Amino acid sequence: MAKIVLHISNLLKGEFALARIELVEKLQSTRNAVIMLAVAVALVPALIGLIFTTLILTLIAVGLPPVWVALAFTGLVALTMLVLVIKARNLMRWGGLSASRTVQGLRRDAETLKEMVSNDTSV
Known part of the structure; x- marks a missing residue:
């Protein structure tokens, strides 16, 4: 009986360790995704500025004052x-x-x- 309890205990410990590893991997992946989104959002104002600059210079090149x-x-x-x-x-x-x-x-x-x-x- 003690052998069965020990086996079940070891099995549960292994499952918890595996779950912990999976959770850590998912958290790291989520953290990386949040960092990438933050960088993308930080670049939006620069992108808008470049688009406006391009449009303005194009309209000036066409001949508008x-x-x-x-x-x-x-x-x-x-x-x-x-x-x-x-x-x-x-x-x-x-x-x-x-x-x-x-x-x-x-x-x-x-x-x-x-x-x-x-x-x-x-x-």
Whole structure:
């Protein structure tokens, strides 16, 4: 009987060691993925700047006055920013930071449970 328990114990230790190794490998892989995503996100502003620069220089090379090209792109960026700010405000206005129906339902359930417990202790 002791031999069986020892065998099962060793088997479980081996399984836990294997699970630990797999978990460490997955965590390292996830960490590497997060680092790659962070680098990619950090490069986005540079990419946008290069795209705008290329478009501006192309329009100037076509013959448009540099002042008007710069004003057009400034207006485009300002308009995009304005649209994003308005959309964000509307999202916040529609309950972005307020309690959701789920949270309100959980609060009601908690109150009901408190009442049930207090009624049970008073009987």
